[in-house]
Amino acid sequence: MKKLDVAIIGGGPGGSTCGAFLRKYKPSLNVGIFEREVFPRDHIGESQLPVIGAILQELGVWEKIEAADFPIKIGATYRWGKSDDLWDFHFLPNGVFHDEPRPAKYEGQRLETAFQVDRAIYDEILLDHARELGCEVSEATAVREVFRDGDRITGLKLANGEDVEARHYVDASGHAGILRRSMGVGIEEPSALRNVAFWDYWQNAEWAVTLGVGGTRIQVMSVGYGWLWFIPLGPTRTSIGFVCPADYYKKSGKRPEELYMQALQDDSRLRGLVQNAEREGKFATTKDWSFVSERMTGENWILVGEAAGFADPILSAGLSLTHTSAREAAFTLLELDRKGDAKWLKGEYDARNRRRVLQHIKFADYWYSANQHFSDLKEYTREIARDAGLDLDAENAFQWLGTGGFIEEDIGVGGFGTVSFNALQQIANRLSDAPSQSAVDGFNGFVLDFEGAKKIQVPHYEAGKVHAVPAYQRDGKILPLNGLLAWVVKALEHSPRIEGALGYLAHTLPKVGIPFDPMVHGGVLETLEAMLRDGWVVGRRYKTGEALVGNVPRENSFIQSNHDDQLPEDRVAAALRK
Structure with missing residues (x-):
């Protein structure tokens, strides 16, 4: 009988991240990770978002990941929406990535970029890092049986016949959901999306664009019956x-590999990039059905990553959701060991992670239903829109997306899942015919409105601990008083007039080490927009004082028409002329 403090099923990024954080902040814990495969092994889910960088840095593994020389993701290029014109989503202003040597530190422009990772290499680095921190890692070790007593897990039976007993259990087994299924926890499938994915790895495909040392954008290209991803993983791979609807694949009469090659030939951009490339012959398939677990915690167990929920890959959010939930699960377990309020800790973990997955599922519904390139899937996209109750007018779609609130608890500003508020508006304008309008336009005052709101506490996860942060809750929406949100509330308490509130912030923030620069100023306006739409402030038009002009331009420094035929400095000049 092996006895542990924490038993983790699955050695992918969810399991290794959770285990490594547990050992980082409490080295005395006995943590076991049980992985059924032997690493390295391939896995899809290679395109990351910038939020992961901070987690890798905190985990102490940034330098190892950076040394692997993965391509640096500075954004994505899309053929998606109303026209055939390509458009870019930049992580850096105007997509300008400054040339710098690698490996680089987690600082400067690298705070805003992401990686495109070869999962065979990436996952092994993370698992080895967890092992180096003291986790007991067992590869080629599947869990065959879960023993339970009511909602409590009493032990595990491994494939080698060994029994494991632990105080806490973590399900990081991905879609297999070993603990989730064993505990009889159901899933919700709130979307009409029922897709399948086919993929292979290629050698010597050309990159669509190269920026600086290792910088590039992934390619997301629509065809009439689905969409293609193109993600460079290294110099040659x-x-x-x-991805297409499961029903379309079944009715096509084609084999998966045949349909895959047809789609690649039907897209002129990607067809050109693979003209001189060779397939590795590792063709694989899976179903991409979005779901969320009905609950993510139990008496002595917790779910992380895709064991807890999965959202369509169109948003490249899979690894972000996995790393984030694994970090929060580890901090929750550490706080439970400090005799923290178990009901509150588990309830908050469950609520915020369900909310994250559901947000991304909802956003994916919008992306699919608004894509006019799906000429062969018109009934399919109409079904998605009907099922979601979605009007494709940008303003109505925008409000529909925000029914759960536009305030992002994780970062204390206005946002939606892993997308900033302003970016969400820009995307809505790209995908819809009638543009979204700024809610702050024409107002020069914002009066706080907490009538009928309940004072609650929400978690803030930091340095291995879970801190309770004051917040307001009303009609299913939450206003946490942390980060920039807390400062905006203080400023409006000082003065509801915009010039007075901005003056307060300009005077106060530098005193606490926060420069009131254009980025912070923009964040304040973005936060005001989110608070206004969520009902936390009421707009006013005072007789004196200049009103805000809240235009939502078709293009800004982060979402632009594609100009890969121009040099970076030409793109900046073109953006400034708009």
Whole structure:
């Protein structure tokens, strides 16, 4: 009988991240990770978002990941929406990535970029890091049986016949959901999306664009019956996949590989990039059905990553959701060991992670239903819109997306899942015919409105601890008083007039080490927009004082028409002329 403090099922990024954080902040814990496969092994889910960088840095593994020389993701290029014109989503202003040597530190422009990772290499680095921190890692070790007593897990039976007993259990087994299924926890499938994915790896495909040392954008290209991803993973290796509705695949009469190659030939941009490339012959398939677990915690167990929920890959959010939930699960377990309020800790973990997955599922519904390139899937996209109750007018779609609130608890500003508020508006304008309008336009005052709101506490996860942060809750929406949100509330308490509130922030923030620069100023206006739409402030038009002009331009420094035929400095000049 092996006895542990924490038993983790699954050695992918969810399991290794959770285990490594547990050992980082409490080295005395006996943590076991049980992985059924032997690393390295391939896995899809290679395209990351910038939020992961901070987690890798905190985990102490940034330098190892950076040394692996993965391509630096500075954004994405899309053929998606109303026209055939390509458009870019930049992580850096105007997509300008300054040339710098690698490996680089987690600072400067690298705070805003992400990686495109070869999962065979990436996952092994993370698992080895967890092992170096003291986790007991067992590869080629599947869990065959879960023993339970009511909602409590009493032990595990491994494939080698060994029994394991632990105080806490973590399900990081991905779609297999070993603990989730064993505990009889159901899933919700709130979306009409029922897709399948086909993919292979290619050698010597050309990159669509190269920026600086290792910088590039992934490619997301629509065809009439689905979409393709193109993700460079290294100097010579590229992941190329195709996603389409399961029903379309079944009715096509084609084999998966045949449909995959047809889609690649039907897209002129990607067809050119693979003209001189060769497939590795590792063709694989899976179903991409979005779901969320009905609950993510139990008496002595917790779910992380895709064991807890999965959202369509169109948003590249899979690894972000996995790393984030694994970090919060580890901090929750550490706080439970400090005799923290178990009901509150588990309830908050469950609520915020369900909310994250549901947000991304909802956003994916919008992306699919608004894509006019799906000429062969018109009934399919109409079904998605009907099922979601979605009007494709941008303003109505925007409000529909925000029914759960536009305030992002994780970062204390206005946002939606892993997308900033302003970016969400820009995307809505790209995908819809009638543009979204700024809610702050024409107001020069914002009066706080907490009538009928309940004072609650929400968690803030930091340095291995879970801190209770004051917040307001009303009609299912939450206003946490942390980060920039807390400062905006203080400023409006000082003066509801915009010039007075901005003056207060300009005077106060530098005193606490926060420069009131254009980025912070923009964040304040973005936060005001989110608070206004969520009902936390009421707009006023005072007789004196200049009103805000809240235009939502079609293009800004982060979302632009594609100009890969121009040099970076030409793109900046073109953006400034708009």
